[in-house]
Amino acid sequence: MEFATLKRRIRGAAIEVFDPGHKELCDDLIWNGRKPASHPRYVVRAACVEDVQTAVRFAAANGLKVSPRGGGHNFPGIALNGDVVVDVSGLDHLHIDMKSASAQVGPGVTNVRLAAALDRNAYAFPVGHCATVPVSGYLLGGGVGWNSGEWGIACFSVIGADVVMADGELRRVDESNGSEILWAVRGAGPEFFGIVTNYHVRLQTAPKAIMSSVHVYLPSDAQKVGEWAEVAMASAPANLEFTVKISAPPPEANAPAGAFVVAVIATAFATSEHDARETLNALFADAPDGAVETVDVIPTPFNALYDLTSVSTPKGKRYAVDTLWSDASFAEILKRVVTGYGARPSMESFALVALRSPLSIEPGDAAFSRIGKVFSSIYTVWDGVENDQANMAWLRETMMEVEPLATGTYVGESDLERQGRPVAIHSPEVVLKLSSLRAKYDPRQTFRSLDVDAARTSAA
């Protein structure tokens, strides 16, 4: 199939490298202000499933590598790592089936849209913490969303999917039909060997009350905060989300240059306001003295949660991010992250160290195979290409201090550009199974994968 034929056959748009506006379009497809250096030869913006099938067949017929693109939010911009980028953000249907408490969700549906639509119907889903991320790559990588302790890692709520395979055929997979493909949909991330054009997801009953409380400490109190958290969270229910955020104080605080704070943020997803308050009050009952600021229990429905998270990650900034799971001491991890944070080159960078309740739902058997009781993410945020090196070096140095304690990293927010990463995304068994599934379902390697990316980088 020629490119001209592809263009004629699809309902959406297709553009190639020689067309005016190609570079600008590619840059626009990546959310990070730091854009990938190389651009794909072709971009197909699918308007329907048939467009996706045609694009995959075009790539296969010409020996080209396909790279699916959802919202372009994966920080290193890996969605452009192919010859033919197939953008599925236009597939944004959303059908809620009230009877079966499930929904058909197009890959282009964003977290904020899904949360709002479900809320109107008294349902909920473990949507991610960033409003603009679509379910496309979020669910495929695992999905560490709100209330994951009670609702689980989001990909385990995927009960079926429609997938365009390497030969361009569309398959509907679920537990009884194509279960090994569904197994991979749940967490393969960029190692997946198809394009998801629809997710069938199980829904949760919406919590009657989502409430939060925040206690802010100085960095000198981090050790006692860490030790207290470990004890307090040991008896916490699964519906309590607990995160320590290390960041610069807001400008109105007029703090000295380089100052930072350690904020304990707890959110309860409860069946009543009374229960939410009780859970939060019990958590903070023995909180260490010395908080410099306290926000008492307040209602934080999903739209308020998104307002709170979006201020830290404005679009247009340059980002590099890395994460780790760990079963080591929360206090120790917090200490190492706080120590590293003090040396950050950019005051806008921030770090999160979350601690899961021991009652949190454990993931089942799926490609998503790395987890721990602690989840830590470091978000490096800056302006100016001239500052790339210093900020990325800082991220890697800080991670190297914490990584000896890691059980794995999370593919959705991983520093995939780093050579020789010591911490794995998938367990060794999953790596083997994924590679045999890739050989079975994509024998000609039509879809890019992390190995293909690495081989291309070293050949360049």
Ligand SMILES: Cc1cc2nc3c(=O)[nH]c(=O)nc-3n(C[C@H](O)[C@H](O)[C@H](O)COP(=O)(O)OP(=O)(O)OC[C@H]3O[C@@H](n4cnc5c(N)ncnc54)[C@H](O)[C@@H]3O)c2cc1C
């Ligand atoms: C500000 C911010 C906050 C975030 N917060 C969270 C969070 O709270 N929890 C969390 O879990 N993650 C979070 N993430 C990470 C995010 O979920 C992942 O990076 C995810 O991959 C983004 O989805 P995307 O569709 O934009 O991926 P893209 O960047 O478009 O694609 C990345 C890769 O995913 C694969 N892919 C994407 N869509 C498909 C598809 N339909 N079919 C097949 N392959 C596909 C492809 O291999 C592609 O190369 C956050 C990201 C940002 C930028």
